[in-house]
Amino acid sequence: MTESNGSAAPDQQEQNRSMPDWEKRFRAPRVSLPDWAEDAPDRSLFVSNATGTYELYAWDRATGEQRQVTDRPNGTTDGVLSPDGAWIWWFDDKDGDEFGVWRRQPFAGGEDELATPGLDPSYPAGLALGRDGRTAIVGRSTDDEGTTIHLARLNEPPAELYRHRESAGVGDLSHDGSLIAVEHTEHGDAMHSALRVLRPDGSAVAELDDTKGGTEELGLEVLGFAPVDGDTRLLVGHQRRGRWEPLVWDVATGEETDLVLDLPGDVSAEWYPDGSGLLVAHSHEARSELFRYDLTSHDLTRIPTPQGTVSGATARPDGTVEFLWSSAAQPSTVRSTTGEIVLDPPGMKSPGSVPVEDVWVDGPGGRIHALLQKPAGSTSPLPTVFDIHGGPTWHDSDAFAAGPAAWVDHGYAVIRVNYRGSTGYGRAWTDALKHRVGLIELEDIAAVREWAVTSGLADPDRLILTGGSWGGYLTLLGLGTQPDAWTLGIAAVPVADYVTAYHDEMEALKAMDRTLLGGTPEEVPDRFEASSPLTYVDKVMSPVYISAGVNDPRCPIRQIDNYVKRLEARDAVHEVYRYDAGHGSLVVDERIKQIRLELDFAARHLNA
Known part of the structure; x- marks a missing residue:
C-alpha cells in the first residue's frame, strides 16, 4: 500500500488485459473499513489484499503514510488499535487454526512483542483495550477451561475475572476503565447471550438477562459503553419485539431506555464520539441503510447511502460518517458522507458484475427471500448454481461477491437463498432450525429450487448445489437427502460427519451445536x-467436489476424511482438494485456484 498510483509496468499491463474478469475481482486490491484510535483519530488500521495476501496496514491520516504491519504466509485479519494510537494488537495463530496469542507492534513500526505475557495460547474470546495505555481485558477459550476473561496490565501478572464452561466473550470496557461488559451463555443457549457487568476486581455490578422468565429465550449483545468518562450507560442490542433493536442501559441505576425506531428488519447502533447520538445501521430484506439518532431530541435522520449493503460504518469526531458500501453489481468502496472516497487502493480495479433480482417463494415456514443473478442477455433455461451461505446465522445480501460473479461470467444463473436460520428476517426465522438442523434449511432451498425449475429459469438437468462452511454442510446433506434434485455438489470446508465434527471442533462451536441440536x-x-x-452418504448419486483446510478448527479435517472414505468405498464420483490453511484462505492465489478447480469440476460433469 506504500506504492504510488502510477501506471503499472508494460508487462503487468498486458497481463492484466489478458486476465479474465472473474480473476481480476479476486486480485484487485481491496480494503476494509478503517478503524481509528479513539484518542488519536488520525491513526487508523485496515485490512488489505494489496500484496496478494490479506494483512493489516497502519495509516497515518495526517501524513498520508501507509505501511504493512503483518506479513505471514497465511495472512492476518484480526487486529485492534489501542485508544491512544500507540500500539497495534494482532492475533497470531498458526496457519489459520485460530489458536494463538495476542502480539502488539508500535504504530510507527518496530518489533512485535507478546502483548499479554502469562496467558497461554487459546482461541480468542474478545478483547478490549483501556485508554490508559497499559490495560487490556482479554477473553480466552480452550477445550479444557471453557471461557476465561482476564485483566492484563503492563508489568503485572494477568488476573482472572471470569470463568465458565459455557461460551462467553468480552463485550466492552467503559471509557474510564471502571466497568467491563461480558456476554455469556451460562444458561446453556449459545444462540442467546445474557450480559454481566464487572469491576476490574471481578466483582459484579449488574446483570441483564432476557433468557429468564419467558416462554422463549431472547438474546442480548453489547454494542458499547458511552464514550464519556464517568458515563455508565451501555448500548445494548435486544430481541424483545422479535428482531434486533438497540436500548440504552444505565448499569449503575438499572434504568433502561428503549429506543423504539419505526424501521422494519434488524436495527443496530453505535455511539457518536461525543455521546450525543447514535449511528444506526438498519438491515432489511438483504439491503441496509444508515441513520443518526439524536438522544436529546429523539430525531431519526437518514444518512444518504446508495442502494445496496453497508458492511460497516463509523462516525468520526468531526461528525462525518465513513462506511464500506457495495452492491452485487458494484465493488466495495470506503466512502464518506462528505462525498469522497476515503481509501482508494492503488493498482488494478475490480470489474463489476450484474445486479441481483429479488425472488420471493412461498415455503413450508413462510415466504423465502432469495437473490438471483443471471448473465446479461441470457436465455432460459440456464445451468443454475444454488450458492448457499454459511453461518447459519448469516444472510446473503445485495453486496459484491467475487465467487457468485465468477459463476455468472461462465454462463450460470446464481441463486442465493436466505433459508430459515438466516438473520435479517426476525428472531423466529433465525431460531426456526433448532433440533431439525440442516433439514429445515433444505426444505426452503427445495422450495426455491422448485420455483426456479417450474418458472423456466433453471435447467433441471444442470443444477449445482454449493456453499462454504455451513453452506458446504447443507450441500453434502442435500446431496444425500435430495439425491434426485441436484446434478452435482461442490462443498467447501463443510461439516460432513456431524458426530466427529462435534468432538474435534473448537469449544465455542460445541456449545452452539448443543444449542441447535438440544444436547451432545x-x-x-x-x-x-x-x-x-x-x-446419507450412500444415497449420494451426483458427482461431489470437496475442498478442506487441513488446519480448520471449525470443520476439522478428520470428519471430512470419514465422509470421503465412504465415497471411496463404493467408487462414487468425487474429488477432494486439501490445502494448508484453516477455515478458508486469506491468500488470493489460493482462493483463485479453488475457484478455478470448482469451475473446472462443474464444466466437466455438467457436460458429461
Missing part, C-alpha cells in the same frame, strides 16, 4: 444422526 451426540444421538451428511 451422546445425549441426542438420533438428532445428530438425522442431521449428519454421513448418514
